[in-house]
Structures are given as C-alpha cells and as structure tokens.
Amino acid sequence: EIVLTQSPATLSLSPGERATLSCRASQSVSSYLAWYQQKPGQAPRLLIYDASNRATGIPARFSGSGSGTDFTLTISSLEPEDFAVYYCHQCYNWPLTFGGGTKVEIK
C-alpha cells in the first residue's frame, strides 16, 4: 500500500497569503496524484489531477506540481472561501489511498 504523508497538518494563514501544502508518497506514483478540497458538511471537490492540471472551474490561484514521490499544492493568494481541509490522493495503483489532510485555517 502506498502511504501518502501530508504536511503540515495545520496551516494558519491570513487572506491574501500564499499557502504551500506538501504530499509525500512512500513510493513513486508517477504523476497519478490528485488534490481535493473539503469544507465542513460538504463532499470533497476535485481541484488538481495528474499532479498539475486544474479540474474544470478551479481558479488559477490553485496550482499543483511534482512527480514521483513529492508533490505540492500551492494557493497563490488565499481567498476567504479557500479555508478548508485539503487531501492528496493517489490512483497509481490499488489500493487507492488518501493523505491524512492539511487544514488551512484563518490566522
């Protein structure tokens, strides 16, 4: 099983600041890495697929990078609606796995 480790667990930032979230895989997942955003009471929403491609309707302030075992989700300038929990997810092989999540909270 591929273990995804996200860091930090919590990121305390102010609106307008840059957020950098990390996801590290226990073995290579090539570029089969996605990022989801989840707000309280809502289902996860797909943000990034294939490590660096924004899903339909996702603002340009969200960007993803990386390949192999190290990946980054960057939010260039935090908007109030961006404060949420973010999960990385690998679909490189079975079993599918998620990271433990990073909570981006208002400082």
Add this chain to the structure above:
Amino acid sequence: EVYLLESGGGLVQPGESLRLSCVASGFTFSSYAMSWVRQTPGKGLEWVSAISGSGDSTYYADSVKGRFTISRDNSQKTLSLQMNSLRADDTAVYHCATRTKHGRSFLFDFWGQGTLVTVSS
C-alpha cells in the same frame, strides 16, 4: 443533475452485518465505475472499495478485504456494499462516489452525502 443517495447505515454490534445501498440518478449509471469511500473525524478519507461499470472488476482496501463485498445492479441504478464481521474501526460515514477519467487518472467526481455506520457494543 447527478444525484447519489446512500442508505442502510445504523448502529450495530461488533461482528454483525450491514448492507449499504446507493441509488443513482442523472447520469448513465452503467457507464461509470463507482466506489465507496468512508470518512471519520480522526482518520480523514479512506477508500473502501471500487467496481467497474459492468461489475466485472472489483477492488478492496486491505482493511476490508474478505469482509466487505461491493456489487451493483445497473438495471436498478444501485450500488451496494455488504459489510460482514463489522469492527469498531469500521465506524464512519460511508459515501458512494463516481469515478471518472481526468487526463490519465480515474478520480472521484460526484459524491453522495453519506450514511453513518456505527459499530459499538
């Protein structure tokens, strides 16, 4: 509009069984792979099981392999999860979700609101 409605959750004792259902509408159900994903406050998201559109291929997380069985009835647009030998650590909200190809990846697109399973004596 895509709609997924789960049902069948509840409170059961360790070792007992439960069957979850997910009724789909708003899309051609048989054309989509489907999955169950569970979520707990302490452990976040955990993928549980997946099934191909035809139902011929199934996949399971190691934690549920041998205890859970995923199935689908395309004529009824229904996804099911038979859960046997339930344990306390199976306690979670269980979501059904579609899996759609984005680029090279099959990813979770649409999610139901979930059904709560509580395993406790």
